[in-house]
Amino acid sequence: MDAFLSSTLAVAIAEIGDKTQLLTLFLVARFAQQRGAIVLGILLATLVNHGVSAWLGGWLADLIPESWIAWIVGLSFIAVGLWVLVPDKDDEEESASLKYGAFVATSILFFIAEIGDKTQIATVILAARYEEMLLAVVAGTTLGMLLANVPVAYFGGALMKRVPLDWVRRAACALFVALGLLSLIHF
Structure with a gap:
């Protein structure tokens, strides 16, 4: 249960203000009547991307000497915590995938947007x-990705105006640093 709750909380907080939320706003603006398809696309893209990322993390854990894992995991959490303080840029461009509808566009664009993102690294x-x-x-x-993006799909701009992103980034930083410190202490 600890793995599930830590993963959910870490990603949900880290995802607030992330480029995928901006992507969600863009997709809702483009496919206003297909919010359910957007949510399903987010779900599929996240399951595939994070599934591969988790497999990679498990594989790396098997290769790395056990005495190093505590340090690598703990310091990596702290590094991701500091990384979340840096705001994302909206660097997504319109894609040819938009012509295939909300589900396909969302699945492809979310999968690509997550490559190398904080939440993918956090999953590893x-x-x-x-x-x-x-x-x-x-x-x-x-679940963390859905908790952060589904409200954006349904409530969009109004929600984003009420969330103080600087505070959220600081909270996410504190969470990751705390997870890093706990990892160092418990190993």
């Missing part, structure tokens, strides 16, 4: 930390 780190519970990590990170 969480999987290395909870090597025996990869499904719980993927379920948690996917």
